[in-house]
Amino acid sequence: MEKLIASMATAAHGLSLQSARLRVTAENMANADTPGYHRKILTFETVATGDGGTLPLPGPVTFSRAELPRIHDPSHPMADAEGYYEGSNVELMLEVADAREAQRSYEANLRMLDQARQMAAGLLDLLRR
Numbered sequence: 001m002e003k004l005i006a007s008m009a010t011a012a013h014g015l016s017l018q019s020a021r022l023r024v025t026a027e028n029m030a031n032a033d034t035p036g037y038h039r040k041i042l043t044f045e046t047v048a049t050g051d052g053g054t055l056p057l058p059g060p061v062t063f064s065r066a067e068l069p070r071i072h073d074p075s076h077p078m079a080d081a082e083g084y085y086e087g088s089n090v091e092l093m094l095e096v097a098d099a100r101e102a103q104r105s106y107e108a109n110l111r112m113l114d115q116a117r118q119m120a121a122g123l124l125d126l127l128r129r
Contacts (some may be wrong), residue, residue, distance in 0.1 A: 001123060007116045013055065014109035017044070020058045021102035029095045035071075035078050037088040039064035064089055 024042040031037040043059035066089045074083030 001120065004116050004120045004123070008113055008120075011109045011113035011116065015106060015113070017056060017058060018102045018106035018109060022099060022106065024061060025095050025099045025102060028090045029092065029099070032088055032090040032092055032095070034088055035076075036068065036086050037090065038068070039066070039088070039090045 021042055024040050028039050041062045041064060043062055044056045045059040046054040046056050049055050068086040068089050070084045071087045072084050073079055076085050078085040
């Protein structure tokens with residue numbers, strides 16, 4: 001039973017990690033047209049656990065170092081004297097791919113959590129008999 005509870009905790013941890021990835025991706029997609037916006041990147045760190053294993057944790061959110069595109073639009077309020085302003089360095093196709101990967105990983109962790117819950121319920125039913 002202890003292993004089933006540990007697997008549920010692992011799946012729940014995976015759910016929270018993928019949720020954080022989805023949040024950052026959603027923020028990037030929402031700000032894709034915001035002038036001067038730098039794409040956010042969620043990093044992960046591994047921490048040693050007491051039983052000799054490692055556990056991934058969300059690390060600090062960093063910003064993409066890619067240059068911001070210069071967009072020519074003299075009518076834009078942020079345009080300089082030559083009519084250019086800095087756009088966003090968010091690539092929507094990359095964000096959509098990241099969101100799909102995080103969503104699939106989230107669903108896999110959810111299925112793992114549900115399977116462990118069903119197994120624990122089955123074990124408790126057997127023990128009651």
